[in-house]
Amino acid sequence: MLSVAQAEALILGLVQPFNPEQDSEALNVSGNVSGARGRILARPVTSTLNFPHWDNSAMDGYAVRFEDIQDCSPEHPVTLEIVEEIPAGYQPQRVIGKGQAARILTGSVMPSGADTVVMQENAQRVGNQVTLQIAPSPGAFVRRQGEFYTAGDPLLPAGLVLQAPEIAVLAAAQCAQVRVYRQPRVAILSTGNELVEIDQPLQPGQIVDSNQYALAALVAQTGALPQGLGRVPDDPASLKQAVAEAIASADVVLSSGGVSVGDYDYVEEILASLGGEIHIRAVAIKPGKPLTVATFSRQPETGTTLSIPPSSSPLLYFGLPGNPVSALVTCWRFVQPALRKLAGMPQSGWGPTFVTAKTRTRLSSDGKRESYLWGCLSLVNGQFEFDLVRGSHSSGNLINLAGTNGLAVLPIGKTQVQAGELVTVMLVGSP
The missing domain is CATH 2.40.340.10 (MoeA, C-terminal, domain IV)
Known part of the structure; x- marks a missing residue:
């Protein structure tokens, strides 16, 4: 029986992350914000734009030449002529010359000739003149073109999960389409004659297959695509067929139940018969001791045609315990990190935390x-x-x-x- 640390290291060692070329797809960000959220970049993103796009003001105030105001003080105020008003979205028409200033708002384009902004709180305006008594530092409150990002530099790295800030960056950089890893497909099946559906009347000895719902929710929460294959009776032939179909249709298979040592626990025997290589049979964890982990080549020995994109990564099979808490704990502890690594996240994001x-x-x-x-x-x-x-x-x-x-x-x-x-x-x- 392996320790938790040994099992974790072995499982993560079995996972080969998706190939950024073979296992990726183009994603349109425009008009598809909900579809973009949670996706993982397969390639670095660059932009042809500088940020800021042009020199602009960080404050409401007055654009001035620093040399005109560097010596101003309450004892020696400086009065400048206002030659232009520059609201947001307006292209300045005047060059600021000696003794001149422009009224400017936050985010507006700096006019030629000006190199500093004086906050409006530090200025007194009368008509078309503004008087200053406090000299700011040179270049104060001016955001320079390319100060935040220079066009052509890496903007977002591969492996980054797209959430609200990253999607905002893509939109601002006019990156309407990016390359993301495809979402892992995870087949989920439950074994046991006692299991019924959520809306089915319970008979003596029966329970609802809650694992199907819990595992699907965890898989989706991790960013993968759950494929519910339903309940399979404790019958070797039925179970073998269901497992073979799951292997052919997914990147990862999760089954719950049938991995202990009971008379109806057939999973390990069936995995071996289908050509699976079993790596873990039990882990010293409570709850969750009976855990089977196996790998399959992308073409199972049954000869079934694969219905997923070809991949160099082997299929990973988790035979989870049937008890509901055990299934969830082992999924949190071992399955979610494996899915994150497979999906292309960097090591720092695999978890758990x-x-x-x-x-x-x-x-x-x-x-x-x-x-x-x-x-x-x-x-x-x-x-x-x-x-x-x-x-x-x-x-x-x-x-x-x-x-x-x-x-x-x-x-x-x-x-x-x-x-x-x-x-x-x-x-x-x-x-």
Whole structure:
């Protein structure tokens, strides 16, 4: 049985990130903001524009020549003639000469001849004249052309996730189309005769297949495309067919259930029969010990034709535990980082993210496996604090997982953390 760290390193080592040429597509940003959000740049972006596009004012005030006002003071004020008004969007028509100034607004183009802006709060205007008593520094409140960005330089790097700031930059730079990695396709299936759909009446012994919904939501949250393949009965032939179809249609396959040592746990045997190479069978994590990880070549031995773009990256198969909390914890801990690496994110973005928090409640574990206890993380006076949720911390108790945004981590050998002590917490939501 592998440790959590060993399993994480092995899984990430199996993932080959998408190829920026082979596994990318053109994305139109114009008119498709919702579709652009969350996508990952496959190529660096440059622009033909300078930022600012031209010298402009950072303040409402007066554009002047510094040499005209450098010696002004309350004792020796300087009065200048206002020769032009320059609102935003207006191209200046006058050259500012000796003893002259232009009224200018924030963002407006600096007129030729002027090199400094005086804030309007430091000026007194009477008619077409302005009197100054305080000399600013040379070049004050002038944003120079290309000061923020020079045309032709790298603007946004490959691997960057497009969110509101990046989309704003693309729009301002008139980059209407960019190259992004395609979204990983993730096939999701659940095994078990006891599973039913959300709207199906429950019979004795039956439960709703909540894993299908939870895993699809996590996959979508990671930026990948979930493909729900539904429920598969505990029948070797049916399961083998479903797994073969999943392998042929996805970049990653998630199955839940059937990976333990019960009489109806067939997943590992079926993976081997389909040509899969099994790398992990169990991990010393609680909850989530029975975890199967395998890889397949892009052309499975069944001879099924692939319905995904060709890729040099092997298909990754995760056989997750069937218990709902175990499935979610293993997905948070191992699957999401793998998906982020596959999708083209830089290593700094793979996650998961850990913080140190003060626990408000006593935490306990048997110390035999690395334990993940779910609860609520909050930021109080600049320090994270963690509250263990009430109720059973059974891997089958999905109910008290609602509202969870952090998992307190107790390493192997650690059986207790007292209230008020510090603990490592893995983020699974926003504190």
